[in-house]
Amino acid sequence: MMRLYFPLTEVLTLAEHAAAAPEHSPSFTQHEDGKPGDPSLVWVKDDGTYLMTNGIPGLLHDPANPESNVVVYAEGWGTGTGPDLNQIDDIGGDDFVEHIPLDERYGEFPTFLEALRAYLKAGYAWLIIESRADLTFDISMAKGVRR
Numbered sequence: 001m002m003r004l005y006f007p008l009t010e011v012l013t014l015a016e017h018a019a020a021a022p023e024h025s026p027s028f029t030q031h032e033d034g035k036p037g038d039p040s041l042v043w044v045k046d047d048g049t050y051l052m053t054n055g056i057p058g059l060l061h062d063p064a065n066p067e068s069n070v071v072v073y074a075e076g077w078g079t080g081t082g083p084d085l086n087q088i089d090d091i092g093g094d095d096f097v098e099h100i101p102l103d104e105r106y107g108e109f110p111t112f113l114e115a116l117r118a119y120l121k122a123g124y125a126w127l128i129i130e131s132r133a134d135l136t137f138d139i140s141m142a143k144g145v146r147r
Helices: 008-021 028-032 110-121
Strands: 002-007 042-045 046-054 096-101 124-131 137-143
Touching: 002 008, 008 042, 008 046, 008 110, 008 124, 110 124, 110 137
Parallel strands: none
Antiparallel strands: 002 124, 042 046, 042 096, 124 137
């Protein structure tokens, strides 16, 4: 299992953007089924691994540059780490895009978005994605220093 740590404050910024956006890019399955996208975080593995919003219009560093998407890299897995990630069975191999819906239940919270807000308010610092070689993953939150 590989643990990826994302700063929760920055992740919530992405989530709030997706929730407020008037449109959303669909997941692969939604696209194939002709369905619209739902507000989601998008977990990407290519040159590094990161989260971004699926909100349209996108959250951009430079509004004049449609390619300047704001992304939140996993700690230690930024630009240039793609080749290293490819060597790790729990996340390696092909690049991917995985949608994480914000409107689905998360633990005792009615939605994942509400959970993100509550955990940040309670002093949690990290969103953790635990990825496994069988292509499954879990999401949790943690306080304090990354372990």
